[in-house]
Amino acid sequence: MINFTDAQLERYSRHIILREVGVEGQEKILRSRILIIGAGGLGSPAILYLAAAGVGTIGIVDYDTVDMTNLQRQIVHFTGDLNTSKVDSAAEKMRAINPEVRVRTYHVNLCADTISEIIKDYDFIIDGSDNFPTKFLVNDACVLANIPFSHGGILRFDGQAMTVVPGRSACYRCIFSKPPPLDAVPTCSQAGVLGVIAGILGTIQATEALKYVIGIGELLTDRLLTFNAMNMEFRKVVLKKQENCPVCGSNPTITKLMDEEQAVCAPAGPGRPAC
Numbered sequence: 694m695i696n697f698t699d700a701q702l703e704r705y706s707r708h709i710i711l712r713e714v715g716v717e718g719q720e721k722i723l724r725s726r727i728l729i730i731g732a733g734g735l736g737s738p739a740i741l742y743l744a745a746a747g748v749g750t751i752g753i754v755d756y757d758t759v760d761m762t763n764l765q766r767q768i769v770h771f772t773g774d775l776n777t778s779k780v781d782s783a784a785e786k787m788r789a790i791n792p793e794v795r796v797r798t799y800h801v802n803l804c805a806d807t808i809s810e811i812i813k814d815y816d817f818i819i820d821g822s823d824n825f826p827t828k829f830l831v832n833d834a835c836v837l838a839n840i841p842f843s844h845g846g847i848l849r850f851d852g853q854a855m856t857v858v859p860g861r862s863a864c865y866r867c868i869f870s871k872p873p874p875l876d877a878v879p880t881c882s883q884a885g886v887l888g889v890i891a892g893i894l895g896t897i898q899a900t901e902a903l904k905y906v907i908g909i910g911e912l913l914t915d916r917l918l919t920f921n922a923m924n925m926e927f928r929k930v931v932l933k934k935q936e937n938c939p940v941c942g943s944n945p946t947i948t949k950l951m952d953e954e955q956a957v958c959a960p961a962g963p964g965r966p967a968c
Contacts, residue, residue, distance in 0.1 A: 695720045701793075705747055718907040719747065725906040728752040728815040730803065730831060732779040734891030735821030735845045737769035739899040744787040744794045746903060751787065752797040752815060755779040766888030803827055805950035808834045817905050818842035819898045825872040826953040832857065832865035833950055836941050841905055843898040843913075850887050850922040852894040855913050855932070856901045859941065862914035867935040872953050890922055 697705075697716065708714045708722070727748050729736045732755040743751055759767075759774045759782055767779075774782040780798035787796050801807055803822075812818055812834055820831045820842055828844065835842045841858045844865055857864045897918070904910045917930040940947040 695723055701747075704791075708746070713909045714907060718909070721907050722747050722903065723749050725817070726750040726752070726815045727817050727819065727902050727906070728754065728812060729819045729821060730754045730827065731821035731823065732767070732769060732783040733757075733763065733821060733823060734766040734847065734886070734888070735895040735898060736783070736819070737767045738892045738895035739819050739821060739902070740769050740783050740787060741790065742896060742899045743902065744790045746899075747791060748794060748902075748906075750795040750797065750815075752799060752811070753780045753783050754799040754801065754803055754811060755783075756800060756802045766886065766891040768892065803830070805830060805952045808950065809838065812838060812840055815840065817902045819902055820844050821895060821898070828865065829872060829953050830950065833940050833947055835859060836864050837948075837950070843901045845894045845898045847886055847890045847894050849884055850890060851919065852890050852897075852922075853917055853919045854894060854897050854901070855917045856905070858912065858914055863932040863934040864938060864941045866940050866947075867938045868917065868932055870939060875954065887922060893920070893922070 702709065705719045708719050709716055725748050727743055729739050729751065732740065732753050736753070736755070740751070740753065757779050758776055759770045759779055761775065763770055764772060769783045769786050770779065778800050780800050784796045784798050787794055799811055808830060818831065818835055818840055820828060822828055822831065831842060832844070835857065836859045839859045841856065843854065843856050845854045846852065856862070901912055904912060915932045915934070917932055918927065919930065920927040934941065936943050939945060
C-alpha cells in the first residue's frame, strides 16, 4: 500500500473525495502503466490529463517531430518545440505538470517487429495514431497479448471511440475486417479537422483508461461512440464480437503480426473506420 505524502493528498484531493475513487482508486492510478501511441491530436490531451491524474508510468510512442501544422490541435506541443521530437516535447510537459510521473519515450517507427516488445509492460493502451496500418496493428497486437486498449479516430468535425478488452468484447477487426483500399479516402491534410475535435476525443480515451485502471463505470466495450460537432450529436452504435473475426474469432487466421499498407487518415462513415 502507498503511504501518501501530504503533497500527494493535496494534489489528488479532488479524486480522493470521489466516493467511486477514494484513496484506493488513486493508489491504483499511481501504480498503473499506460501507453499512448501517438503524441499528436488525440495523444496530446490524453498525455496531459493522465500525467495530471498521477498515472505512475506513462509511455509515449511517436516517430515524428513537431511542425507548424501540428500546433492547431496538438496542444502538448508549443511553438518553441518546432523541429524537436514529439516524444521529447510531450515528456517535458508531463514532467512539468507532475514530476512524480515516470515517463518512457519510444522514438521509433511502430511496426510488427517493434510493437510487441513495447506494449508488453503496460496495463492499458491508448491508440492515438493517425493511420490505418497502425490502428490495425495495435488492435492485433493488443488482442494477441491480451492487453485492453482504446481506439479513437477523428476527421473534419467527427470523432469516434471504442474500447476493446480482449476475450470479452468486440475488437476493431470485428467491425472493420481490413483497411480500405489504397487512395480510396482523403488524408487529414486533404480533408482537414477542427482542432478541438482532437481534444474531445483524446479526453474520452483518457477517461476510458482511468476507468479501466480504477475499475469503475461502464467501458465503451461492444459500443462505438460517435459524435458530430456541427450539431453536437453523440450516439452509440451497438457492436458484437464476431465469431469469424480474423484475429479474435473462433478460428483466427491472424496469429502473428503483420504490417498493412494504407494512406494516412480517413473519414468516418457507415462501414468505414476513421483514423
